Amino acid sequence: MNCYQCGCTLSQHDFCTNCGADVALYKRIIYISNRFYNDGLERAGVRDLTGAITSLRQSLKFNKNNVEARNLLGLVYFETGEVVAALSEWVISKNLRPKKNIADDYISMIQTNQNRLDAINQTIKKYNQALTYCNQDSLDLAVIQLKKVLSLNPKFIRAHQLLALLYINNEEWERAKRELTKCLEIDTNNTATLRYLKEVDEMLLPEEGVKNSSKKQKASNQVIKYQSGNETIIQPANMKESRGVTSLLNLGIGLAIGIAIAFFLILPARIQSARANIDEELRKVSEQSDAKTATIDELQQQLGELQAQKETLEQDMTAYMGTDDGNLQSVESLMKAASAYLTEPSDVTTVADYLDQIEQERSEEGEQENTEAFDSLYNNLLALVGPQLAESYDEEGHAAFWAANYEEAIPKLTKAYQYDPTNGQALYDLANSYYRMGDAQTAKGIYQQVIELFPNTEKADKSENFLAEIERAEE
Amino acid sequence: MINFEEELKKFHPSLEVEDAEEAIYNQDLTDMADLMVKIVKESKKTGE
Numbered sequence: 335m336n337c338y339q340c341g342c343t344l345s346q347h348d349f350c351t352n353c354g355a356d357v358a359l360y361k362r363i364i365y366i367s368n369r370f371y372n373d374g375l376e377r378a379g380v381r382d383l384t385g386a387i388t389s390l391r392q393s394l395k396f397n398k399n400n401v402e403a404r405n406l407l408g409l410v411y412f413e414t415g416e417v418v419a420a421l422s423e424w425v426i427s428k429n430l431r432p433k434k435n436i437a438d439d440y441i442s443m444i445q446t447n448q449n450r451l452d453a454i455n456q457t458i459k460k461y462n463q464a465l466t467y468c469n470q471d472s473l474d475l476a477v478i479q480l481k482k483v484l485s486l487n488p489k490f491i492r493a494h495q496l497l498a499l500l501y502i503n504n505e506e507w508e509r510a511k512r513e514l515t516k517c518l519e520i521d522t523n524n525t526a527t528l529r530y531l532k533e534v535d536e537m538l539l540p541e542e543g544v545k546n547s548s549k550k551q552k553a554s555n556q557v558i559k560y561q562s563g564n565e566t567i568i569q570p571a572n573m574k575e576s577r578g579v580t581s582l583l584n585l586g587i588g589l590a591i592g593i594a595i596a597f598f599l600i601l602p603a604r605i606q607s608a609r610a611n612i613d614e615e616l617r618k619v620s621e622q623s624d625a626k627t628a629t630i631d632e633l634q635q636q637l638g639e640l641q642a643q644k645e646t647l648e649q650d651m652t653a654y655m656g657t658d659d660g661n662l663q664s665v666e667s668l669m670k671a672a673s674a675y676l677t678e679p680s681d682v683t684t685v686a687d688y689l690d691q692i693e694q695e696r697s698e699e700g701e702q703e704n705t706e707a708f709d710s711l712y713n714n715l716l717a718l719v720g721p722q723l724a725e726s727y728d729e730e731g732h733a734a735f736w737a738a739n740y741e742e743a744i745p746k747l748t749k750a751y752q753y754d755p756t757n758g759q760a761l762y763d764l765a766n767s768y769y770r771m772g773d774a775q776t777a778k779g780i781y782q783q784v785i786e787l788f789p790n791t792e793k794a795d796k797s798e799n800f801l802a803e804i805e806r807a808e809e
Numbered sequence: 810m811i812n813f814e815e816e817l818k819k820f821h822p823s824l825e826v827e828d829a830e831e832a833i834y835n836q837d838l839t840d841m842a843d844l845m846v847k848i849v850k851e852s853k854k855t856g857e
């Protein structure tokens with residue numbers, strides 16, 4: 335300590351040993367300044383930065399040359415984000431003690447890094463802009479601006495507090511509390527922060543405020559008290575947040591979020607998975623169904639083929655077996671004809687009846703394939719009885735013809751010609767019978783047969799005449 | 810209950826880096842020691 339008048343180093347006496355000036359009061363002032371510095375240092379040590387600033391400013395009010403106090407004040411300002419204030423203190427400190435001053439290091443730390451200095455300046459400008467927005471009632475813009483500020487300088491207490499105030503004004507209590515908690519982490523005993531936090535806590539848990547009022551009184555006893563200079567410092571023993579309802583509330587919110595996640599994220603995924611499984615099953619069933627359908631089609635096709643084969647076989651069978659008067663009847667008739675001939679060879683009429691039946695069946699069923707034995711027997715019988723039958727039918731037919739009984743003559747003459755194809759007269763008279771009955775068309779065909787089969791005969795000439803007559807009649 | 814308008818008035822614009830020099834010059838650095846010396850000097854003048 336130096337004399338304020340001559341600058342000589344002072345001794346333990348209350349006067350200057352060099353100039354004799356009374357330094358008792360001066361020494362007391364310096365002591366008080368130092369005591370405030372010590373107090374500020376202690377407060378800064380427990381992060382009571384607001385208290386530290388107050389003490390250090392008091393210290394400097396008593397002694398502006400207390401460089402340690404000024405440097406510490408600058409450091410505390412810097413910690414609270416007040417960079418320009420910190421720089422100011424360090425610059426003054428450096429002017430007061432140009433050499434061996436730690437403020438020099440602090441200033442260099444900031445000034446040598448231009449980017450950091452620019453960032454600091456931007457932070458301050460944005461904060462001021464946010465404040466302007468607040469005053470212009472553009473609170474949303476202010477919130478955005480303050481968030482930018484805090485992203486650049488997270489320790490800027492005033493920005494945290496202003497943002498918390500804006501959240502409180504917007505009744506976003508949780509966010510406000512979050513900001514204020516950050517403030518308390520930087521500066522544990524900031525009056526404005528504590529006041530805002532009290533308000534926020536009351537709004538968040540109004541029922542606990544009443545319940546805890548008695549507890550708070552009890553808790554007030556659980557504080558750390560210590561004397562610092564002329565002031566009594568009261569500091570809470572613990573800073574734990576209130577639990578109970580808060581825990582339940584958080585649990586409820588967590589459950590709600592969990593259910594929401596399950597509903598919006600897990601459930602749709604499950605539904606999607608179930609749908610995929612169903613689609614897969616459907617695809618398999620569809621494939622099986624297609625395979626079965628193909629099998630059914632194939633079987634139906636086989637069934638159709640078999641049905642066709644069956645029908646063909648049935649037709650063949652019918653062809654062989656006969657339906658009403660088929661081959662079997664033909665065979666039976668032939669057998670009867672043979673039997674009749676063997677029994678009475680002269681009874682050609684009976685044989686002729688059976689042979690007629692065979693012919694009739696042939697004409698009704700169409701030309702069918704018969705066994706060789708059948709044909710042989712039939713032809714033999716026909717050869718044996720044919721001339722007699724032809725002669726008999728010729729006689730009967732011509733008798734009926736000459737009697738003008740053409741209806742009777744026609745079948746007889748037909749048989750006569752059938753059993754004796756050389757009997758041209760029978761054929762010619764058959765044509766005449768038809769012609770005279772008025773069936774000119776049938777007669778015309780038979781006349782043509784006569785002309786073709788028996789040319790150059792009188793019957794042929796006459797047939798031509800009749801044909802010409804019929805054609806003229808048609809014209 | 811916090812009054813937003815009233816609380817807002819407590820927030821002041823922060824000094825920018827460009828304004829630091831002016832702020833330093835304008836800072837009143839008078840302390841108690843200065844006042845005491847001044848008072849002592851004045852009392853001496855009055856005594857003479």
